[in-house]
Amino acid sequence: MFIFVSVIKIVLTLFILLTAVAYTVWLERKVVGHIQNRWGPTRVGPFGLLQPMADGVKFLFKEDLTPPHVYKPLYIAAPMIAVVFALTSIAMIPVGNWVTIGSIHTPLEITDVNIGLLIILGLTSMGVYGIALSGWSSNNKYSLLGGLRASAQMVSYEIALGLSLVGVLILSGSFSLREIVDAQGGHFWGFIPRWNIFQGQFVAFFIYLMAAYAETNRIPFDLPEAETELVAGYHTEYSAMKFAMFFMAEYANMITVACLATLLFLGGWHGPIFGPPILQALMPVFWFVAKIFAFLFLYIWVRGTLPRFRYDQLMSFGWKFLLPLAIANLVITALVVALRS
Amino acid sequence: MLHLILFLFFGAICVAGAVNLLLQTHPINSALSLVVVMGSLAVEYLLLGAEFVAAVQVIVYAGAIMVLFVFVIMLLNAGEEAHSGGSRIAIYIGVPGMLAASALVTWVLLQRSGTDSVAAGALPGSPQQIGWLLFHDFLLPFEVTSILVLIAIMGAVVLAANPEAVQQNKREG
Numbered sequence: 001m002f003i004f005v006s007v008i009k010i011v012l013t014l015f016i017l018l019t020a021v022a023y024t025v026w027l028e029r030k031v032v033g034h035i036q037n038r039w040g041p042t043r044v045g046p047f048g049l050l051q052p053m054a055d056g057v058k059f060l061f062k063e064d065l066t067p068p069h070v071y072k073p074l075y076i077a078a079p080m081i082a083v084v085f086a087l088t089s090i091a092m093i094p095v096g097n098w099v100t101i102g103s104i105h106t107p108l109e110i111t112d113v114n115i116g117l118l119i120i121l122g123l124t125s126m127g128v129y130g131i132a133l134s135g136w137s138s139n140n141k142y143s144l145l146g147g148l149r150a151s152a153q154m155v156s157y158e159i160a161l162g163l164s165l166v167g168v169l170i171l172s173g174s175f176s177l178r179e180i181v182d183a184q185g186g187h188f189w190g191f192i193p194r195w196n197i198f199q200g201q202f203v204a205f206f207i208y209l210m211a212a213y214a215e216t217n218r219i220p221f222d223l224p225e226a227e228t229e230l231v232a233g234y235h236t237e238y239s240a241m242k243f244a245m246f247f248m249a250e251y252a253n254m255i256t257v258a259c260l261a262t263l264l265f266l267g268g269w270h271g272p273i274f275g276p277p278i279l280q281a282l283m284p285v286f287w288f289v290a291k292i293f294a295f296l297f298l299y300i301w302v303r304g305t306l307p308r309f310r311y312d313q314l315m316s317f318g319w320k321f322l323l324p325l326a327i328a329n330l331v332i333t334a335l336v337v338a339l340r341s
Numbered sequence: 342m343l344h345l346i347l348f349l350f351f352g353a354i355c356v357a358g359a360v361n362l363l364l365q366t367h368p369i370n371s372a373l374s375l376v377v378v379m380g381s382l383a384v385e386y387l388l389l390g391a392e393f394v395a396a397v398q399v400i401v402y403a404g405a406i407m408v409l410f411v412f413v414i415m416l417l418n419a420g421e422e423a424h425s426g427g428s429r430i431a432i433y434i435g436v437p438g439m440l441a442a443s444a445l446v447t448w449v450l451l452q453r454s455g456t457d458s459v460a461a462g463a464l465p466g467s468p469q470q471i472g473w474l475l476f477h478d479f480l481l482p483f484e485v486t487s488i489l490v491l492i493a494i495m496g497a498v499v500l501a502a503n504p505e506a507v508q509q510n511k512r513e514g
Contacts, residue, residue: 004416074369117466122383125404129376132408136369136415142417151412174462175468 001104009110010091014277017090021251022052028300035304061241065249067138070237074137079238079245082130086252089123092116094178096189096269096284107178108285116177117169120201120260121162124215130249131217135234146233149311150224153214156318157221161211163326165206167333168196168264181268195267203329205265207322211258216250218299220306221314228308254334258295266291348388355381366421372410379403391466 026041026048033040041048066075094116096108128151130235135147172183186194199207214221224235235246251281262268271287273280309317357434358377365371378404475483 052503074373113392115392115396118393118400118468122396122399122404125400125408126380128404128408129373130413132411133369133373136411144418147414148415151415153409155408160406206424 004042005104011108013090014087015251017255018248020255021248022056023053024251024254024296025247028303031297031300032304035301041326047255051247056102056244057061059241060243064240065244067237069139071137071139071225075237076135076242078130078134079242079249081133082116082127082249083252085123086249086256090122090252090258090259092120092177093256094181094268095264095288099281103107109178111174112178114174117165117175117180117260117264120256121165124256125154125158125250127253131234134238134246135176135224136250136310138234138237142230142232143234143236146224146226146230146236150234151203153217153221153223153314153318156315157211157214157322160318160322160326161205161215163323163330164207164211166330167201167204170330170333170337171196171199171201174317177263177268181263181270184267185270193267193270195265195290198263200333201265201329203325204333205261207326207329208261208265210317210322212261213302214259214314216253218250218254219303220292220309223311223314226308230287254296254299255292258292258299261295262288262291266295282303311316344388348385351381351384351388355385366424369411372414375410376403376407379407389466390420393466393468393471429462450511 009121030040030048031050041051044050044054056147067073091110092113094107094109094112098105098107131150131154132147135143135145135150138144168180172180174183176178180196184195184199185194186216188194188198192198213219217224224230227233230236235243239244269284269288271283273283273291355378358374358381360376362374364373365374379398383398383403386392386398460471
């Protein structure tokens with residue numbers, strides 16, 4: 001029974017995640033289009049809604065070209081590494097409370113582990129191999145520069161990212177994402193929700209936001225694929241489905257980052273709950289999805305608004321500004337918690 | 342039973358990765374074999390109930406240190422290396438020595454602790470317990486280690502910094 005329920009949950013989660021990845025691409029094209037006074041995709045289906053499917057079919061039928069000068073084993077393995085680690089981390093993300101359907105009592109996530117946050121951090125830190133190895137194995141100087149930039153950038157910003165999460169961990173006292181969310185229920189003075197961002201962790205949220213943009217290689221930190229200087233960076237030599245795998249990995253990482261931001265800072269699935277019982281059961285998942293959507297929209301909005309940093313600016317911002325700020329936030333949070341208890 | 346199968350499976354992967362690390366001629370393949378060794382070691386820790394150590398193993402060793410190894414290999418664009426024949430000392434003293442040491446360890450383990458299995462979670466391994474030990478019982482060694490690491494970092498900076506370039510930067514402000 002347990003295995004049956006688990007398999008159903010895994011299939012369902014993967015299906016939802018891959019659909020979400022496809023439609024995040026659609027949303028990005030649409031929103032950036034409107035920001036730039038264009039329409040975005042309109043041709044396939046109403047509002048271009050079937051565009052992701054058309055793209056998927058196109059990727060499947062394109063010629064899968066392997067340039068003769070690449071180092072083949074790693075060239076083929078790199079996109080798989082990237083996409084596998086990006087998709088795996090969703091397994092630890094809870095999307096709601098426990099549910100009971102008939103005799104089955106199960107959490108709304110694939111598996112509930114007590115060090116969920118650490119496992120997600122581990123998986124995302126392994127994801128960099130996909131990008132670094134693709135850059136190296138392509139045997140192309142632009143790709144190599146993209147891969148080098150990606151690994152340096154991700155290692156640098158991982159430190160600030162990790163430190164920004166420690167404040168939340170001190171407040172909730174657990175690595176379990178479910179317990180972190182449970183600690184954020186209720187309100188201050190009856191109307192301000194007790195989300196971590198309102199519990200004095202807004203500086204940490206800002207650091208997390210910046211570091212997450214850098215970790216997912218998005219504008220304003222998309223230097224690994226800066227098209228004005230590196231052609232397309234680490235995926236210059238990739239075509240067809242292998243290229244699509246890098247794309248999927250990037251968007252799956254964006255969704256994981258949005259999920260983590262929601263769980264750690266924005267109160268997870270907590271929100272106003274009202275209406276008939278069936279609606280009350282669905283409301284938490286609705287709030288969770290709404291917060292993720294807001295976070296993804298912010299991602300796209302930033303992409304449509306900001307220019308790209310220079311590489312030295314990226315490094316000095318990460319090491320000289322974000323890291324000291326994260327340490328200061330950690331010290332102050334620890335002091336406040338210690339004095340309060 | 343499943344635990345034992347998984348443990349032996351990842352143990353085999355770990356050993357295979359370590360052997361491959363020595364046999365490969367290209368440094369990047371060796372580095373990636375080392376990543377495989379680290380990853381399967383993390384799974385072994387997890388199966389032994391040390392979940393925090395497993396997560397740290399992946400985050401620190403596989404996810405950060407090995408990334409830097411790969412980074413350096415990529416940056417230097419190191420090529421294939423020829424296998425040297427190996428040193429005589431390693432063959433005549435090292436191999437028998439290693440065999441003797443592992444035989445000794447096996448003998449001691451079999452004699453002392455028996456071969457009974459321990460239930461997962463029976464030994465301390467959760468983040469709370471490790472945090473308590475680290476910041477309570479072993480606070481002084483922990484802090485001393487952090488100072489040691491700081492000294493090592495400063496040493497690396499001093500060794501890597503090019504004095505002329507530093508002067509040049511100062512002049513240009």
